[in-house]
Amino acid sequence: MEAAGAEKPIYRASTTAPVNIAVIKYWGKRDPKLNLPTNSSLSVSLDQADLRTHTTASCSSSYSSPDTLTLNSKPESLEGARPQACLSSLRALRSELEEKDPSLPKLSTLPLRIVSSNNFPTAAGLASSAAGFAALIRAIADLYELPQDPTTLSLIARQGSGSACRSLLGGYVAWDHGTEADGSDSKARLVAPKSHWPSMRALILVASHEKKDVSSTAGMQTTVQTSQLFKTRAEVVVPAAMEAMEKAIAEKDFESFAKVTMRDSDSFHATCLDTTPPIFYMNDTSRAAIRAVENLNKRAGKIIAAYTFDAGPNAVIYYLHENREAVVGPFKRALGEKEGWLGQQGAAIGYAEIAQEDEIVMAKLKSGVSRVILTGVGEGPVSVQEHLVDEQGNPAD
Ligand SMILES: Nc1ncnc2c1ncn2[C@@H]1O[C@H](COP(=O)(O)OP(=O)(O)OP(=O)(O)O)[C@@H](O)[C@H]1O
Numbered sequence: 001m002e003a004a005g006a007e008k009p010i011y012r013a014s015t016t017a018p019v020n021i022a023v024i025k026y027w028g029k030r031d032p033k034l035n036l037p038t039n040s041s042l043s044v045s046l047d048q049a050d051l052r053t054h055t056t057a058s059c060s061s062s063y064s065s066p067d068t069l070t071l072n073s074k075p076e077s078l079e080g081a082r083p084q085a086c087l088s089s090l091r092a093l094r095s096e097l098e099e100k101d102p103s104l105p106k107l108s109t110l111p112l113r114i115v116s117s118n119n120f121p122t123a124a125g126l127a128s129s130a131a132g133f134a135a136l137i138r139a140i141a142d143l144y145e146l147p148q149d150p151t152t153l154s155l156i157a158r159q160g161s162g163s164a165c166r167s168l169l170g171g172y173v174a175w176d177h178g179t180e181a182d183g184s185d186s187k188a189r190l191v192a193p194k195s196h197w198p199s200m201r202a203l204i205l206v207a208s209h210e211k212k213d214v215s216s217t218a219g220m221q222t223t224v225q226t227s228q229l230f231k232t233r234a235e236v237v238v239p240a241a242m243e244a245m246e247k248a249i250a251e252k253d254f255e256s257f258a259k260v261t262m263r264d265s266d267s268f269h270a271t272c273l274d275t276t277p278p279i280f281y282m283n284d285t286s287r288a289a290i291r292a293v294e295n296l297n298k299r300a301g302k303i304i305a306a307y308t309f310d311a312g313p314n315a316v317i318y319y320l321h322e323n324r325e326a327v328v329g330p331f332k333r334a335l336g337e338k339e340g341w342l343g344q345q346g347a348a349i350g351y352a353e354i355a356q357e358d359e360i361v362m363a364k365l366k367s368g369v370s371r372v373i374l375t376g377v378g379e380g381p382v383s384v385q386e387h388l389v390d391e392q393g394n395p396a397d
């Protein structure tokens with residue numbers, strides 16, 4: 001935290017936070033108010049060089065109430081129960097510090113001015129809420145100089161958006177569902193840091209920039225209420241998948257990682273289809289991506305790519321760096337004219353021939369994919385000195 005200006009100081013702290021894409025999906029709440037999940041989940045935090053939220057939290061007695069959030073240059077409400085739960089938990093932790101040490105400035109009593117920017121489309125199924133809430137919590141925790149570790153802070157982020165708790169850590173991250181009624185054991189856990197398995201990559205085929213029609217929050221509530229498959233998924237399918245996934249990560253066994261990833265995505269979307277009324281997050285473009293991945297695995301004679309889909313049609317395809325030509329090459333041939341290939345990773349990959357069996361699916365992808373993102377496993381939130389609020393307390397350009 002740093003303070004600018006003497007009389008009425010502007011206190012500021014800034015952070016970036018990663019997007020995470022789950023390989024075992026969170027879907028269903030056992031307690032909607034505390035945002036407690038029915039099942040555990042596991043994700044990969046992605047490289048912030050490619051996808052990140054940058055947030056500055058500031059407070060000052062020169063600000064007027066209420067607290068404000070500016071997201072991508074537009075005002076965003078903080079009035080909902082979820083952001084309010086996060087803000088009051090963080091203020092309570094700061095006021096504990098202030099009570100213990102009366103010499104500390106009483107930041108917990110000052111209005112907050114938060115400015116944030118996502119370098120990717122917001123609310124298009126690219127987990128913006130996860131990176132967004134993780135950055136919000138981390139930036140305010142840094143502003144308040146809270147001593148709590150990321151796992152403890154994940155308890156707060158979870159109340160903003162469930163998947164956000166996993167973005168407080170880098171690498172391979174689990175969110176244990178926990179069993180306590182108050183949610184005190186429902187938090188993020190580091191399964192393995194990025195350094196354990198740094199060669200994991202992700203090719204994201206952005207199939208939609210549109211805001212989705214059924215939000216994750218609403219969709220999972222309807223699934224809990226109406227799906228018959230849901231109970232088996234939560235009680236049988238996911239616990240077995242979590243065990244298999246943790247083993248696959250520990251052993252850096254990509255084939256197992258991929259099998260579990262694809263099966264879990266299929267299981268989650270089957271549960272959505274089993275909801276009344278049914279929820280369709282995947283579209284023809286998504287299904288073409290599945291076929292393309294199946295075909296390239298068949299050609300390789302082993303599993304070298306794994307698809308997964310969140311609550312939207314975008315495909316995330318995990319693969320290892322050593323297989324980049326075989327996995328990404330055919331997509332580059334078909335989608336080379338789309339935005340997203342110019343970065344270091346995309347430029348290094350050659351154009352592979354499109355196999356005959358891929359011609360139809362690649363044509364579908366060509367018409368349905370708007371851009372690609374090449375990224376990989378990354379680190380957790382990082383404190384930065386670049387502030388989005390200037391020394392006078394105004395949003396910086
Ligand atoms: N940088 C940010 N800071 C604070 N809140 C954010 C930020 N970015 C996104 N959000 C919040 O998250 C909301 C979008 O969440 P939503 O769940 O609809 O989409 P998504 O996260 O992209 O998709 P999904 O979670 O299903 O993958 C935004 O409307 C906003 O309220």
Ligand SMILES: C[C@@](O)(CCOP(=O)(O)OP(=O)(O)O)CC(=O)O
Nearest residue numbers: 022025026161162163216217310311
């Ligand atoms: C399909 C998912 O991406 C669902 C994410 O749901 P959210 O975390 O957005 O839901 P809320 O807790 O209601 O905010 C799967 C996942 O990320 O695990």
